[in-house]
Amino acid sequence: MSAVQETFISHLVELRDRLLRAMLAVLVVFLCLMPWAGDVYDLLALPMMQTLPEGTHMIATGVITPFFVPVKVTMMAAFVIALPVVLYQAWAFVAPGLYAHERRLGLPLVLGSTILFVLGMAFCYFFVFGTVFKFIAEFAPKSITPAPDIEQYLSFVMTMFIAFGLTFEVPVAVILLAKTGVVSVAKLAAARPYVIVGAFVVAAVITPPDVVSQLLLAIPMCLLYEVGVIIARILVKDRPDGGEEALERIESN
Known part of the structure; x- marks a missing residue:
């Protein structure tokens, strides 16, 4: 086996190890959060619930939706919490192949991008959701009772999180x-x-x-x-x- 092939295989092995460590970090956080999956979803749904009429709840139209939607939300939260570990594994993989000036630029770039993306999600959650949901609730006719579906709500929230995260x-x-x-x-x-x-x-x-x-x-x-x-x-x-x-x-x- 040539030296080039050996180097290529060693890089693949290191990449596999880095990916496994990143996935393991997300999995550990997910398993720790899983007993409180319902509470995690309730926290995500809080901006919507605060604008609904008193006594109104969100609905689930699917048979297994009440289980899978909180699980998806918990997985998303686990990824965000474990993001420093994930980014460190990515950085540890690419850093040895960079020049010194590229490493000086790359690390602040990774850290800054991560912080700004999280700030975008926070801005969306704490300010945008409340403003938009309140506007929609005031605009809606009084003859209807809103009852959002939890799966559609999750899809909407994910789209907005990604949009504002990328905006930042x-x-x-x-x-x-x-x-x-x-x-x-x-x-x-x-x-x-x-x-x-x-x-x-x-x-x-x-x-x-x-x-x-x-x-x-x-x-x-x-x-x-x-x-x-x-x-x-x-x-x-x-x-x-x-x-x-x-x-x-x-x-x-």
């Missing part, structure tokens, strides 16, 4: 583009009008068809883009030819 990653993307020289800070600032239009288009596609949720996604996206441009201007010396410089570096390597 905008500063990281902007800083990365500027730091790598792909786009200059001046061009990022000049693209502001297009970003604003794109933010509202994305919000209209992803969020429910109500003005409140669309504004609550589009406005933070625009503000976070501005934050990314400001930080990029501080960290990176503005180079109008950033894209050409990056291309030259690639060709020279």
Whole structure:
């Protein structure tokens, strides 16, 4: 067996070990949370329950839905709690193959992305859900009694969590583009009008068809883009030819 094959197999073995450790961490947290799966779902459903009429409950239309939906929610919570371990395993796998300057950029990038994604989910849970559900409850006709299905509620919540989590990653993307020289800070600032239009288009596609949720996604996206441009201007010396410089570096390597 050649040295190249041995190296490739050793990388595959290490990747398998890292994946198993990450999955084991999620599994351990999941098993610890499983006895309280119902409470975990109740916590997720709290923003909705606070806006429903007194005495109204959510419903489950499927036979096994009351069991599987809390299990899915608990698995999601276990993944979020075990995320530091998962990210560490991913970092430990790729770090040996990076240069020193790439490691200096990569670790803050991973940590910053994780923190911002969790902050996006927290913003969605503590502020957006309450505002949107309250708006919908006030807008709904008095002749109906809302009774949301728990499976549809979970699907809605997951979509919103992912949307706001990715929205809070905008500063990281902007800083990365500027730091790598792909786009200059001046061009990022000049693209502001297009970003604003794109933010509202994305919000209209992803969020429910109500003005409140669309504004609550589009406005933070625009503000976070501005934050990314400001930080990029501080960290990176503005180079109008950033894209050409990056291309030259690639060709020279």
